[in-house]
Amino acid sequence: MKDVLNKTEEIVKKAKALGADEVVANTTFGMYRQVRFSNNQVDITLAWDDYVTDVALAWKKRVVATQIRNFHEVDARIKKLLELAKVSKENPMFGGFAKGRFRYQRSKADEKLRDLENPTDYVFEAISGAEKEAGSQIESGGILFTKFEDVYLVSSEGPVGVDNRSAIELSIRVFSQREASGHGVECSSTLKDFKPARAGMKAGEIARLAKNPKAGDEGVYDVIFDPLIFGSSLAVWASMASAFDVMVQRSIFVNKLGQKVAPKIVTLKDNPAAYSLASRVFDDEGVPARENIFIDKGMLKTYLHNTSTAKIFKTETTGNAGLVFPTPWNVEMNPGDMSKEELFEEVKRGLYLTNTWYTRFQNYAKGDFSTIPRDGIFLVEKGEIKRSLKDIRLSDNALSLLNNIAGISKERQHVHWWGEADPSSLSPYVLIKNVHITKSK
């Protein structure tokens, strides 16, 4: 461990000796494992080991970066990087990398996830859970993914840190009929808190309820969002809180700092907490990662920053530095005061949506978008699920959805799913009023 930290420090020293003004080097030894399954059988098990040092340096406000995968190549790569910096173009908005020495929390990574002997067992636990809910005739598919990373960061501006990051997640989709499916996820940073059967049972329960769907109708509905689909919305809002997205107008939050963007019951934060898949103790500049409330009781309080964007907005970094621009790690919505059942009771005639995919925007600044619900779409009448639906599209506006949140459950689930609910989040059941639904004609 000390050896890798020393080698990372040597990279920084070499770059400085060659004339770099500021340098950050981030070495990651990553071990990633995945089991992919479909039709209730394992299709492939994969392992990929990655050894990489990300180096970002600045010379006279020219920012360049590289990846070094072989320590024997350090001299040549750094020399070339400096040459590149010298012919690159000045970024007048570059505000430097984070300065100072920081104390970091101790990593709570789970060593058991360093190299699991037989991860396929967890897949079959999930499938068994699904069968308990939906019977043995189901078809199920999904992935089990584990990671263990040793991370070593050295910055010429002071930060030096070591982190271990572990995660395990399972995603399972269960079909009870050709057009009746349910999706469940189970996400954790530790093996202890990982319960794959829970994901299987959730997917199985939804798949059972989703049987014999009928095509849904266009209209305006009050909608209960399951934590998984709401995780997709949380991911959209958090990504739009990145100062970079704001500056390029890929955000509904442009010029809205200090303004009301949601009802008072809504508080959103970014928090790469120990429980989460995104658990980390520092960002890519070495700033301690921390909880940042970006929407506080409905008010847009801050954007998510690295050191450079913070200077542009005349504020402090929020510890969200990625290699080039700020990024959310793990989104949390504060719990509400209602139970899931109470939320349903609020709905006289509406929908319960459980998952979605293919979210696409017409205009990020305005917020107009559509997305396609899948895996359990239900008509709710007088608080109860009346029937299963299919073939609808949610066609609305990201700011309107945020503003129309009318109820939040106490219960929350840690969710993450391929492409959509990404980054991960701690997501409740949520009631949103007046949601626009369209369909094919």
Place this chain on the structure above:
Amino acid sequence: MEEDIVDYALECAKSKGVEYAEVRAQSQLQERLMLRNGILEAYVSAVDSGFCVRILADGGIGFASTNKWAMEEAKKIADLAFRYAKVANRKDKITFAEEKGVETKWIVGQKEKVEDISPEEKISKFVEINKSLSSCGVNVAATMSSCRMDLTSKYFANSEGSRISSFVPRIAAFIFITVAEQGKTEQASEQFGCSGGWEVFREWNIPEEMIHDAKVLRDVIKKGKTVKPGIMDLICGPEVTGIAAHESCGHPMEADRILGREMSQAGRSFIFKGGPFWIGTRIGSDVVTIVDDPAIEHSYGYYAYDDEGVKARRRYLYKNGIINEFLHNRETAAKLGTRSNASSRSVNYDREAIVRMANTFVVPGEMTEEELIEDVKHGVYMKSFTEWNIDDKRFNQRYVGREAYLIENGELKNPVARPVIETTTLKFWTAADAVSKKVEFDAATCGKGDPSQGMPVYTGGPCIRLRGVYIK
């Protein structure tokens, strides 16, 4: 790349008495430029290099990769891939469709080598785009642009005697703009991509295209009228034709979806055994022929052999409106009793190769674009799109127009603000009654796989005319 290590890894894998083994090595020189509002945020230059072992044993597949080039590492990942293949313990064993071993080399040439072009010139090209936009007379409020240049060398070896070396340079650019006029905004993005040297970049003329987009957005804000919803004709420009071909023909024809292997993530297909659609079923009108062709030279999705060492060829997916041929790798081909048609692709050495498209487009007809429009009494010409999506069985889709015009009595009228077609695959392709003769391509990054493998592809086609569809 150290081919002796690759060969050693293959020997390690073969020594275990497996049904099949392959080693795929890849080395990639990567350059990335990222600009915000014309300011260079960062210039990234890196080399990524490594190899993977994939083993079929006892009807299960194991895969392991590393970026450590060492003999002991080769043995380690061969052992791991073998162990993982064995733990699958499948009831129905996986097999691969038959292929003969191939020994060959193929490359994509560069007239102007990407590596010989100075970083200053590369940067200046992108700064110029922003300068052009800022002086085009439209208020372009924000821009984001990026460029990626990848010089990719591969070496593929398998237990059937294949030894294939290749080299492909690829260049891609992505531009996103926001136009603000009269207190309103409109946005557009464009992607450019080709395989080849720096000469392809010079052919693109990005500033001119982006200025065109900026003016279109301004006109949509200032002159655009929403369309009165109803049944009318729709002319799709090549960009819209292309995305529809990709989404509602290419994807549902991927055999791994059809067989359920992507059921959890990218989804399944409206085509399935025992269902209403299969090979030989009508899905569109006679004028609809859609192909996927990796062999278009210098295209963004070009390759000569796929990542299982199978020689690339054109695939007729929908032929005269009939479902004709699925996209296969060796695993799906074996399951459906046919041969692979070289659709197995991977973005890097650390990703499993899966069934992918290459360049998917509608085959041209004989009419001109003007002739298509002349015969429309009331309709919309949707030249390009903004928001789009399709459900995971690839049947319910939606395209929202970016540049669109009203057609009245065969003549183009005012811009239409964000017209929407939301319909099914069957209705869309059945409504097509005419196809123009000029094909145009757009570069795109196709999303599939977990972890995601953004794959370079072309989408394209001529203009197509749809009769009597609902537009809102």
